[in-house]
Amino acid sequence: MIEVCTSCMAHFFLDPVKVGIILVSFTVSIASLLFLIWKKGSFEKKIPLIYLHLFALIFPFLFYMFATGCEFLFRSCSTTRSLLTIIMIVVLTTIIATSIIAPILFFVKYVRKSNRLSRGLLHEMAARKSLLLGIKKPHVYLLNDAEPTAFAFSKFKKSIFISAGLADLLSKKELEAVVIHELAHIRNDSSMVKFSTFMLKALSPFATFMTFHDELNHEERKADALAVKVQGTRRYLKSAKMKIEDFYRKKEEL
Secondary structure, rough: OHHHHHHHHHHOOOOOOHHHHHHHHHHHHHHHHHHHHOOOOOOOOOOOHHHHHHHHHHHHHHHHHHHHHHHHHHHOOOOHHHHHHHHHHHHHHHHHHHHHHHHHHHHHHHOEEEEEEEOOOOHHHHHHHHHHHHHOOHHHEEEOOOOOEEEEEEEOOOOOEEEEEHOOOOOOOHHHHHHHHHHHHEEEHHHHHHHHHHHHHHHHHOOOOOOOHHHHHHHHHHHHHHHHHOOOOHHHHHHHHHHHHHHHHHHOOO
16 A cells, blocks of 8 residues: 555656646646735735635645545546546635635624614614615624624625724714724625735744735725715714723733
């Protein structure tokens, strides 16, 4: 058994075509990561580079495993068949992970700590403002957390989470500004930013220390701009942010 496996490995690395495919894939992975670092512009333009990097990084390992396994089981295996099979596996795995698994895990994590609202101030705000923005009303959840926080979820089930601490801290108009801000994230599908960066850092050892402050700040600025436009003033959004910052500053001082 060991001799056969060693023979498969040797046969694989003595094949210039297969070794060349692996080298090209690693080269594409590094090149796409460098382009990702240097590229300017919106995050939407960088998403293809993220998944190209992950695809080219993972591909050589799966290609080697499939090719050597195929040779071990069947004595011979078409390189073309191996390529097509691994490409399909990687693409399907990426789609399933980013579109289904990661969103569900994220959603379930926070739903367990929340209560879905079917009436009340926050529910009515979300209903009115989503109609104004031309989007389907998302589910609204009150997060059982004393710290002031809010976030939107635009994958799987479109939802807004507002913490009990934030609801207690802000005035009605300030809460309205926050709700519009989160609705803007849903309309802009900002969750894609978070999931893509999560997948990049989770799967690529080269991206461990990468940050996406500019991209995340860009998404926040777009959401802020819409809240200001709808309310006709920056006053309430500004005061809401000041109250939140003051809360965390006092917390750090304790």
